[in-house]
Amino acid sequence: MLPLVEQEMKEVLNARGGASSDLFYQMLHYHMGWLDEELNSTSSNGGKRIRPVLSLLCAAAVGGSWHNALPAAAAIELLHNFTLIHDDIQDASPTRRGRPTVWKLWGIPQAINTGDCMFALAHTALYRLEQHDVPADIVVRAAQRFDDTCLALTLGQYRDMNFETQMHVSVDDYLEMIGGKTAALLALCGELGALVAGADDNTVAHYASFARDLGVAFQVMDDILGIWGDEDAIGKSAATDIEARKKSLPVLYGLERSAELQDLYATPDNHEGFVADVVQLLNEASAHEFAHEQAEKYSQSALNHLQAARPSGEAAVALRELADKLLTRHY
Numbered sequence: 301m302l303p304l305v306e307q308e309m310k311e312v313l314n315a316r317g318g319a320s321s322d323l324f325y326q327m328l329h330y331h332m333g334w335l336d337e338e339l340n341s342t343s344s345n346g347g348k349r350i351r352p353v354l355s356l357l358c359a360a361a362v363g364g365s366w367h368n369a370l371p372a373a374a375a376i377e378l379l380h381n382f383t384l385i386h387d388d389i390q391d392a393s394p395t396r397r398g399r400p401t402v403w404k405l406w407g408i409p410q411a412i413n414t415g416d417c418m419f420a421l422a423h424t425a426l427y428r429l430e431q432h433d434v435p436a437d438i439v440v441r442a443a444q445r446f447d448d449t450c451l452a453l454t455l456g457q458y459r460d461m462n463f464e465t466q467m468h469v470s471v472d473d474y475l476e477m478i479g480g481k482t483a484a485l486l487a488l489c490g491e492l493g494a495l496v497a498g499a500d501d502n503t504v505a506h507y508a509s510f511a512r513d514l515g516v517a518f519q520v521m522d523d524i525l526g527i528w529g530d531e532d533a534i535g536k537s538a539a540t541d542i543e544a545r546k547k548s549l550p551v552l553y554g555l556e557r558s559a560e561l562q563d564l565y566a567t568p569d570n571h572e573g574f575v576a577d578v579v580q581l582l583n584e585a586s587a588h589e590f591a592h593e594q595a596e597k598y599s600q601s602a603l604n605h606l607q608a609a610r611p612s613g614e615a616a617v618a619l620r621e622l623a624d625k626l627l628t629r630h631y
Contacts, residue, residue, distance in 0.1 A: 301366065305352045308374040310334070312425040327414045328421075331385055331402050345397045350626070351485065352377045355493040357619050358507045361611035364497020371428035372442060372492040378422035379446070380485055383453060385415035390461060419450075434496055442492050449488045456480025463547050467566070471552050475516070475594075483515030494609070506609035513602035518626050520595040523548035527579065528588055539575040549594065550587035551578075557585045599627045 309315075314325050315334060329335045333346030352373035359369035387393070388401040389411055395401060403411035426446055429439045459477040463469045490511030494504045526541035527550055541548055545565060554561050561581040564574070582588065602623060611619055 301353055301356050302349055304367070304370055305349060305356070305373055305377065306346075308370045308425070308428075309378060312374060312378065312421050312428070324417075327402055327406055327410065328418060330405070331381060331414065331418075333397070337400065337405070345399055347397065349377060350622075351380055351489050354486065354511060354619075354622065355489040357615045357622065358490045358493030358511070358611075359497040360613065360615035361609070361619055362494050362497045362499040362503060362507075363612060364499070366493075366497075366615075368429075368432040368434055369493055369496045371425055371432060372496050373489075374428075375422045375426035375446065376485065376489055376492065378418055378425055379450065379453075382415050382418040382422060383457070383485075385411060385418060387457070389415075390457070422446075429496060438495060438498075442495055445488065445491060445495075449484050452480045452484040456484065468555075469547055469552055471549065471556065474547065474549055474552050478516060478519045479512070482519040483512045486515035486518075487512035503609050506605045510602050510605035510609060513598045513605065514623055514626060517595050517598035517602060520549055520591055520598065521627065523550055524588065524591050524595065527551075527582065542575045542578050543570060545570075550582055550591045553590045554582045554585040554587040557587075561585070595627075599623075602627075 309332065313328050313332065315329055326335055326339050330337075330339065334341065334343065336342040336345075355373040355376055356366040356369055360366040384396065385402055388396055389403045389408055393401055394404050401411070402414055406414075423443070423446070426443060427439065429442065430436065434442075456477055456479070459473070460481060463474070463477065487508045488511075491504055491508035494507040499507070523541075526546065526548055542551075545551075555565065558581050561578065564577060564581065603620075606619060606623065
C-alpha cells in the first residue's frame, strides 16, 4: 500500500520531471521526507503514514478496492502535513523528525506559503478520485467532508493555542479540543475509506466513529506517556511536558482537584524539584488512574464501532492489529 500512496502524493506534488528542481517544490519534498537538507533524494524522514494506511484498510475492509481510495488517502496525508508545517511555525519548533523544520531552513514567510501550497494540493489530490472510477456524487460528498474536517482542524488548533494563555481549562474543553485536532483527521480516514469503497451510510458512520475514538484514545495515551512513560520507549524525557507546563489531560484533571497544584502552576518559574512535586500531586489526585480510564473508555468504544462495521478479509485483521499497536504503547 505505502509505495502506491507515496507514488500518488509525488504525482500531486510534482516530484517528477523538471518541477522537482524548483525550490518551490523542493521545500514541499523536503518536508515530506523525500529530500535531505542538501536537497538530495532520501527516504528516511517521511513519518509513519498511519493515516493513509488506515483509510485504505477501511476501504478494503468493506469489500471495496483500496486502489480506488488512493487519492483520498494521499489527500488526507497531505492535509496532515500541511498542519505540521504551520504547527511548527506556531509552536516555534526548530526540528521535526530529527531534522530542521521548513521555517527554520527557509524562513517563516516561505514556510507559510509552503503550507498553503500543501493545503491546496491536498484538495487537488482528492479530486483525482474521478480518475479511479469513483462516482461524481461520492467525490462531491468526500470533498464536503474533507472541507468540514479542515474547519474542525483549525478550530481545534485555535483552542489548543488559546489554552496556552488560559489558567482554567476544563477536562471537557480539552477533550473537545483533541476531538477537533488529532481525532477529526483520523475520523476522516475511516469515513472516506469506507465512503469511497461504496459502503452504506451506517457503515461509513461506524468507521468514522471507530477512527475518531481511536484518535482520542491515542492522544490520551500520549498524554499519559508524556508524564509516566518509559523514556527509552517514547524517545524523550518524561519530564518534558511538565517542564513546559503542557495542559494535558492528567494535568487538567489534577488542577481541577488540587489547590496546591494550582498554586504550583501559578508560579512563574520552575523551581528545583518542580517536576517531582507536580508528579506527586498528580498521583495524589489520581490523575493517572483517571486518564487511563479515559483511554480505556475511548479504546473500547473504537473497537465496538469497528465490530459494528463488520469488517471482512485480511483488512479486518490488519485494522485490529493497527488499533492494538496504537493503543498498547509502553508506560
